[in-house]
Amino acid sequence: MNDEHEHFILKGDKELNRIREKKIKELMKERKQKMKKEPFHVTDADFNETVNNHSLALIDCWAPWCGPCIALTPTIEKLAEEYSGKIFVGKLNVDENPKTAERFQVFSIPTMLVMKNGKEIDRIVGLCPKNHIESILKKHLG
Numbered sequence: 001m002n003d004e005h006e007h008f009i010l011k012g013d014k015e016l017n018r019i020r021e022k023k024i025k026e027l028m029k030e031r032k033q034k035m036k037k038e039p040f041h042v043t044d045a046d047f048n049e050t051v052n053n054h055s056l057a058l059i060d061c062w063a064p065w066c067g068p069c070i071a072l073t074p075t076i077e078k079l080a081e082e083y084s085g086k087i088f089v090g091k092l093n094v095d096e097n098p099k100t101a102e103r104f105q106v107f108s109i110p111t112m113l114v115m116k117n118g119k120e121i122d123r124i125v126g127l128c129p130k131n132h133i134e135s136i137l138k139k140h141l142g
Contacts, residue, residue: 038081038089040091041091041092043096044098047059050090051115054088055116056088056140057113058112058115058133058137061092061094061101061113062109068109068127072110075129104120114140124136
């Protein structure tokens with residue numbers, strides 16, 4: 001391989017890396033914005049890291065077959081939007097993530113866990129109005 005060809009390959013690699021890094025930054029920014037405005041789907045694998053990285057989190061424990069859980073979904077989505085940047089809002093499907101559900105003894109759904117710095121500080125069980133959830137969140141915001 002001659003020097004000119006080698007230079008072309010190295011230059012091409014640098015350009016690809018530049019494009020790749022730019023795209024990754026754009027995707028991360030997009031993901032960050034999306035995470036803040038709509039509930040993030042939490043799993044057994046990322047639960048600890050997720051709640052530990054947010055000072056205050058609301059985790060909705062739910063299942064797709066649960067009528068009250070489905071009825072609560074618009075409220076959870078609205079809270080995620082309204083409290084963007086203040087409270088992390090996540091959803092944990094208990095059927096797909098039984099370890100976390102068992103760890104927190106979630107025996108009925110919907111159950112909303114209020115987490116502060118990775119520790120459960122409050123819990124809301126059952127379908128309830130948005131203003132009730134907000135009153136509990138506001139109590140822990142300050």
